[in-house]
Amino acid sequence: MVSYLPQSLSEALELLASTGAIPYGGGTDLMVEGKNDASYLFLHKIPELGVIAGDADYIRIGASCTFTRVADHPLCPGILKEAILQIAAPAIRNLGTIGGNIGNGSPKADSALIFFVTGSRLRLVSKRGERIIPIKDFYLGRRSLDLRPGELIAEVLIPKMGYDRYYYRKVGARDALAISRLSFAGIIKTQGDRIVNLATAFGAVSDVIIRREDIDAMLIGKTLAEAKTVRDNYLAAYAEAIVPIRGRVSEKYRKRVCMNLLRDFLDTMNI
Amino acid sequence: MKPETVLNADVRFTLNGKAVAWLGSPAAPLLDVLREGFGNTGVKCGCREGECGACAVILDGELVNSCMVAAGRASGAEIVTIEGYKNTPGFEILDRAFAGAGAVQCGFCTPGMILAAACILRNNPHPTTEEVRKGISGNLCRCTGYNAIVTAILAAAGEGEGKW
Structure with missing residues (x-):
């Protein structure tokens, strides 16, 4: 099977819409499934998904940022760092991503817990545009997500205020x-x-x-x-x-x- | 679409300083690619699910479990296995320290442990005991015992200034 290594977000969204390839963040959940003939859409080369930045109200973390990067970044809040440093071990944290942790859909996702409690929002993008929704609305039920065909998780927006x-x-x-x-x-x-x-x-x-x-x-x-x-x-x-x-x-x-x-x-x- | 976007039975990366091309599935675990495709059998297969660290390699300077990496993810990357790392000054120091501390018994976890140690010391040349333990927390050892391994890494830190 063919896999894809898009170099930009627009290219990735085009491929997602036309090929049905599986978005691949850090791979640490996907690889356990052992599907050697899967068709993957590798997301790690896309600059837009690797940014950590702050605006007036939010700390914005790109979906492709690894746990290690988030734990080391001065803008990321302490509660998130504390949770992330208890995930797995260094060799997994160097691969696993924020977007993957959310997109896997598990109620055991340790970073997602922090996004729930802080009232964080997700920015979802597709060829048609983007929408920003509270993370709580993204999880519909067991392994069921409000992720529409052709949509990717682009960013998580963590409120800066509200948790002294x-x-x-x-x-x-x-x-x-x-x-x-x-x-x-x-x-x-x-x-x-x-x-x-x-x-x-x-x-x-x-x-x-x-x-x-x-x-x-x-x-x-x-x-x-x-x-x-x-x-x-x-x-x-x-x-x-x-x-x-x-x-x-x-x-x-x-x-x-x-x-x-x-x-x-x-x-x-x-x- | 640019040609480099499509990974179709041709994944190119650098393995221990040499340019290589993998002609199999881009979804295959890097672990299998390294062992079976390129004969790097120092990369050990313990669990295939990221739980043991025996297959750890260095990808673009960071420790990763190669069973958790699809071959396509390594496209364009620099991979170092124990086969490549053994030709470095850092390895010589770790090799002596592990032998001196009796930190190798069956040896199955050792390639992953050595690479984990190299990454700890590169980021932090003078780690505390706790930092060493956290650094190897994803590498399971079932016979030597962690104390000897931690002792070895701390001894290497004392000796290896500037070599990581």
Whole structure:
């Protein structure tokens, strides 16, 4: 089978529309499938997909940026770097890309968890144009993405504001080369004593990363003292919302650890 | 479309300083291309899924697991395997340090470990123990034990100023 090595984004979009070749980011998920006769569209030579830059509101990371590059880049936020440095090991992080981690569609994707909790957006491009959507809307269900034929993930846009303090935990079988059994991220922004933003996300639990803005809204706008008074209701709402799907590790264990981490996040943030 | 865009049974790259062309599938794992296509059997096949690091090689200066790289991804790249790295001053130092520390038992993980060590020391000539352990965290060893390997890499760091 023929593969393609486009040198520009327009060439890649032309090829994607006309050939049906599989977009190849870092290859670390694709190569496990062992398809020696696959037709790949290699994306690493496309300059437009390799840029990390900031504008007034967002840090923009090109889909082809490797985990190593993101972890080393001064513009990338600490919560993202912390999560990325716990992915696999150096020889995988030198290959794996942000776009691939998202496009693989797994609720265990460690970088995607951070994009959920920070309310990041995706820029999707095709020959017809582009659209920018919240990452939460991109994941429709188990391995099901709102990626239209001929579309590529071009960039992730991470808001610059809204997370003065963060909390991140990945639970794996060991430190390196471990897939998440469960992951949790929480962010908070306070002004004086008042919570102006708070978000949580749970990975490797359900078909899609769990992000419940409606539940987190219970704490937003309150002072830390006021938030404490609704803490039990907040935890009860999550206890109902978190329904782990079957996995390699028992549902009961994952649910308990989710709730423990959520409690620890609240304790840490003095709620 | 420019001709270099289509990878059709002709992937050209540099292997240990020599220009080569791979005439098989561009989707084949670089691991198989290096071992079977070019006889670089120092690249070991342990797991084929990025879990062990035995097949690690250096691609454009960075450590990668060659089982996780499709041949086409290497188009235009510079690949260094242990067969190429063994002719460098850095290798001589690592070779002595690994022998001195008893850091080679069965030897299956050793080519990947040596290349991982070379990449650690190139980025950071004076690593801490923790940095060495993180640097080899993707390279599994099941018999020698990591302590001897870490000792060897730290010893090489002490000796190898400017050689990486």
